[in-house]
Amino acid sequence: MGASFDIGYVFSFLPKLLDTLGVTLLIVAGSLLTGIVAGFLVALPRMYKIPVLRALSGVYLSFFRGTPILIQLFLFYYGLPELLKPLGFDLSRAPVMLFVILAYGLHTGAYAAEMIRASVEAVDRGQVEAAYAAGMTPYQALSRIVLPQALGIAVPVFSNLVIALLKDTSLAFTLGVMEMTGKAQTLGTLTQHFVETYIALALIYLVISFTLEKVLLAAERRLNRHEAREERVVRRFALGKRGSYRAALADIETGKGGGI
Amino acid sequence: MIELKNISKSFWRHEVLRNINLNVETGEVVVILGPSGSGKTTLLRCVNYLEKPAGGEIAVGDFRMDCARAKRGDVLRLRRKTAMVFQQYNLFRHKTALENVMEALLVVKKLPPKEARGRSVSLLEKVGLGDKLDAYPSRLSGGQQQRVGIARALALEPEVILFDEPTSALDPELVGEVLEVIRNIAREGITMIVVTHEMGFARDVANRVVFMDGGVVVEEGTPDEVFQRPREERTKQFLRRITPEANYSI
Numbered sequence: 001m002g003a004s005f006d007i008g009y010v011f012s013f014l015p016k017l018l019d020t021l022g023v024t025l026l027i028v029a030g031s032l033l034t035g036i037v038a039g040f041l042v043a044l045p046r047m048y049k050i051p052v053l054r055a056l057s058g059v060y061l062s063f064f065r066g067t068p069i070l071i072q073l074f075l076f077y078y079g080l081p082e083l084l085k086p087l088g089f090d091l092s093r094a095p096v097m098l099f100v101i102l103a104y105g106l107h108t109g110a111y112a113a114e115m116i117r118a119s120v121e122a123v124d125r126g127q128v129e130a131a132y133a134a135g136m137t138p139y140q141a142l143s144r145i146v147l148p149q150a151l152g153i154a155v156p157v158f159s160n161l162v163i164a165l166l167k168d169t170s171l172a173f174t175l176g177v178m179e180m181t182g183k184a185q186t187l188g189t190l191t192q193h194f195v196e197t198y199i200a201l202a203l204i205y206l207v208i209s210f211t212l213e214k215v216l217l218a219a220e221r222r223l224n225r226h227e228a229r230e231e232r233v234v235r236r237f238a239l240g241k242r243g244s245y246r247a248a249l250a251d252i253e254t255g256k257g258g259g260i
Numbered sequence: 261m262i263e264l265k266n267i268s269k270s271f272w273r274h275e276v277l278r279n280i281n282l283n284v285e286t287g288e289v290v291v292i293l294g295p296s297g298s299g300k301t302t303l304l305r306c307v308n309y310l311e312k313p314a315g316g317e318i319a320v321g322d323f324r325m326d327c328a329r330a331k332r333g334d335v336l337r338l339r340r341k342t343a344m345v346f347q348q349y350n351l352f353r354h355k356t357a358l359e360n361v362m363e364a365l366l367v368v369k370k371l372p373p374k375e376a377r378g379r380s381v382s383l384l385e386k387v388g389l390g391d392k393l394d395a396y397p398s399r400l401s402g403g404q405q406q407r408v409g410i411a412r413a414l415a416l417e418p419e420v421i422l423f424d425e426p427t428s429a430l431d432p433e434l435v436g437e438v439l440e441v442i443r444n445i446a447r448e449g450i451t452m453i454v455v456t457h458e459m460g461f462a463r464d465v466a467n468r469v470v471f472m473d474g475g476v477v478v479e480e481g482t483p484d485e486v487f488q489r490p491r492e493e494r495t496k497q498f499l500r501r502i503t504p505e506a507n508y509s510i
């Protein structure tokens with residue numbers, strides 16, 4: 001089906017697709033922001049073992065990690081207005097983008113919560129005790145000792161999370177949002193050059209993912225520079241050691257990565 | 261002066277400390293000895309409330325606290341009068357040696373940065389690390405890390421420093437440098453409670469030795485009394501096991 005393959009279309013589609021890159025990035029940024037806030041709210045009761053809230057956050061995690069993102073999108077888009085109507089909120093005129101960012105944000109929040117909890121718990125307990133023994137308050141110990149180190153530990157997981165989110169946003173078109181994948185669909189239908197559109201689309205996702213990964217890797221190195229041994233040793237053993245460290249932490253993220 | 265009265269502590273059903281009483285005079289160095297599992301670490305950790313005692317009273321200087329009824333503010337006050345040196349050093353790994361020592365001065369004592377820095381530099385010089393101010397813990401040997409830990413404790417000017425086996429995580433050749441530092445600060449009249457298995461050090465530095473077993477204080481006295489003329493059978497057994505025959509008879 002469709003017209004015969006012509007590589008030229010790939011190049012002519014690139015700028016057209018890039019026109020909608022802003023929409024994709026807006027979903028990513030909005031969802032990340034929402035997700036990190038949600039992640040903290042969900043992680044805290046789990047870390048501090050607060051009875052009722054902890055159970056609620058467990059339900060939240062199960063739902064967002066145990067159901068496909070596509071269904072979450074539909075549930076938010078069609079279900080939320082119904083749910084809120086009896087309470088006097090009319091969401092029928094609310095922009096689609098609101099539902100999209102909310103769904104992706106809360107979805108990301110579930111993974112962010114686990115990232116936050118695992119990173120905080122990876123900072124060795126002895127340092128917290130040293131902070132307490134010196135008379136610091138729990139808040140001081142968290143903000144000055146634990147979080148700065150947890151940040152460095154979280155970056156590899158965060159990197160996976162952002163890239164997964166970027167790829168997941170390609171499903172927003174199902175609600176009619178004209179982001180990159182939606183645009184690609186339209187272009188394909190118009191010109192019948194489907195393969196070329198999707199090659200162009202894949203190229204763009206690939207370049208963004210690759211760039212994000214490199215930038216975050218640099219951030220990780222910088223945040224963890226206090227763990228660096230002698231420079232020369234780092235270079236020689238970096239691959240093996242860092243690889244396994246990253247892999248171990250990235251394991252927290254298992255199951256994440258595909259949309260549907 | 262430190263006063264522990266009837267300190268008790270259980271983990272679940274397991275009673276680890278039973279009504280411990282211990283007084284430490286200002287400037288005194290008390291060494292706690294005892295077999296593994298006798299509750300030495302737990303006792304030290306009760307003194308600064310890293311473990312919550314089930315009951316008893318703790319007094320440090322002019323501050324007195326009923327353990328069962330301690331409030332958050334009481335715990336902070338108690339901790340601000342004590343300092344601890346840990347077996348595993350527990351340095352803040354994202355901070356340099358200097359920042360490790362300065363941290364509590366800035367955050368807890370709220371000193372101006374300049375003053376905190378000055379005090380920290382001179383303490384690090386005192387423990388022989390004047391040339392390692394900007395080194396991260398990952399670049400320091402165990403002995404150096406523990407000396408940073410000691411400087412960090414000294415910086416707080418506590419009424420008492422609690423040492424939990426400060427040298428037992430160290431390679432044998434690094435033990436000496438750390439004991440030397442502790443010996444020096446003991447001479448300056450800083451009050452210390454030290455849990456250690458270093459018998460020579462205990463004999464040297466302690467004003468008083470406390471022998472614990474099974475969560476109680478079995479025997480206490482001067483190093484001479486406890487090492488040369490132990491009264492209790494359990495103390496004798498422990499000393500026989502831990503000290504080579506030749507040493508014991510000296």
Ligand SMILES: Nc1ncnc2c1ncn2[C@@H]1O[C@H](COP(=O)(O)OP(=O)(O)OP(=O)(O)O)[C@@H](O)[C@H]1O
Pocket residue numbers: 271276294295296297298299300301302303
């Ligand atoms: N957090 C804990 N939970 C449960 N039991 C504990 C805990 N900490 C210590 N214990 C138990 O309390 C007892 C005393 O432990 P503690 O660490 O105080 O002994 P110790 O005299 O310091 O021994 P060691 O010489 O081996 O360091 C042990 O039986 C230990 O198993």
Ligand SMILES: [Mg+2]
Pocket residue numbers: 300301302425
């Ligand atoms: Mg111990």
